[in-house]
Amino acid sequence: MTAEFSTLAEFRALLAEAPGADARALGEAEDRNAQLTKPPGALGRLEEMAVWYAGWRGTARPEIAAPQVIVFAGNHGVTAQGVSAFPAEVTEQMVLNFQHGGAAINQLSKAAGARLDVHALSLETPTADFTTAPAMDEAGVVAALATGWAAVDETSDLLVVGEMGIGNTTSAAAIAHALFSGAAEDWVGRGTGVDDAGLALKARVVRDGVALHGGGDGLAxxxxxxxxxxxxxxxxxxxxxxLRIPVILDGFICTAAAATLEAARPGALDHAIAGHVSAEGAHAALLEKLGKAPVLSLGMRLGEGSGGTLAINILKSAVACHSGMATFAEAGVSDA
Incomplete structure (x- = not known):
């Protein structure tokens, strides 16, 4: 579909108008959970996740039948500063790998029963080096937002978004530093595997970029x-x-992108949970800033939407128990 905005101001307005969870469905799901054949709280966070999902889908007994995973790819001008262990052409090479079914995200999407879509955004034209100029002008960032907006299948019932882009851990670290302060060193990590000198370089680049551009809201x-x-x-x-489609956030880069929405409009991520905490050092701190407890912690740091997609089956299991279990009355079991 065509995006419903052509400026950042119009996008901000859409964030402000976004719907909340269905209060009636949320209450009915909580009531149902209290009647299921188990001791209260025996399924731990699975209960909380299922009720949360039900509230966003507007039914006390939901199911997850059509999850969608979308991987977006982009190239970064800041790689000219030497912040990555890999050259920029790897982005396009990995996009081809996604399209040919050879990446980890292809296998994880299949295992989760999820549709996988891949969108490459102007790979031949990297963004500007943000240490010298804004990475994008307003038209550029609006066009990218619109690509993401249009990529969501309106018939899906769960969304995971992932990324591929050499240099994007530097971009994510700069966003986190700009939004949540601290030292640049608090937010940078080894990304694709830079050494100690590379890590120090990334911190300097992040510090320089935030010094040049800091002070705007999340979208700026x-x-x-x-x-x-x-x-x-x-x-x-x-x-x-x-669309009231729940979202499972992926790793550090996805979470940094999502944080710009929360910074622009508090509560903008109420429909999202954190699929995992990655091995990229600052991800845990970023999740804490957003109040998101990760579902999984497996030492992953691949990106591609991999951690979020792996969590799909956890959420599916939570919803299956919630919607499929019998109540005490249905099962003829005494309720203490």
Missing amino acids: TLQALGGRELAAMAGAIARARA
Whole structure:
């Protein structure tokens, strides 16, 4: 579909108008959970996740039948600073791998029963080096947001977004530093595997970029320090909210992109949970800032939407128990 915005101001307005969870469905799901054949709280966070999902889908007995995974790819001008262990052409090579079914995300999507879509955003034209200029102008960031917005299948019932983009851990770290302060060193990690000198270089680049562009709201930060794939992820997450499609966040880069929405509109991520905490050092701190407890912690740091997609089956299991279990009355079991 065509995006419903052509400026950042119009996108901000859509964030402000986004619907909340269905209060009636939420209450009915809580009531149902209290009647299921188990001791109260015996399924731990699975109960909380199932009730949360029910509230966003508007039914006390939901099911997950059509999850969608979207991977967005973009190239970053800031790689000219030497912040990555891999060259920029790897982005396009990995996109081909996604399209040919050879990446981890292809296998994880199949295992989760999820549709996988891949969108490459102007790989031949990297964003600007954010240490010298904003990464994107307003038209550029709006176009990327619109790509993400349009990529969401309106018939899906769960969304995971992931990314591919050499240099994008530097972009994500700069966004986190701009939004949540601290030292640049608090937010940078080894990404694709840079050494100690590379880590120090990334911190300097992040510090310089935030010094040049800091001070705007979440969307201004996304424009100045982000990448097209980060903006597309933000656009898709926002579109999912408009459709009341729950979202499972992936790793550090996805979470940084999502954080720009929360910074622009508090509560913008109420329809999202954190699929995992990655091995990228600052991801745990970023999740804490957003109040998101990860579902999984497996030492992953691949990106691609991999951790979020792996969590689909956990959420499916939570929803299956919630909707499929018998109540005490249905099962003829005495309720203490």
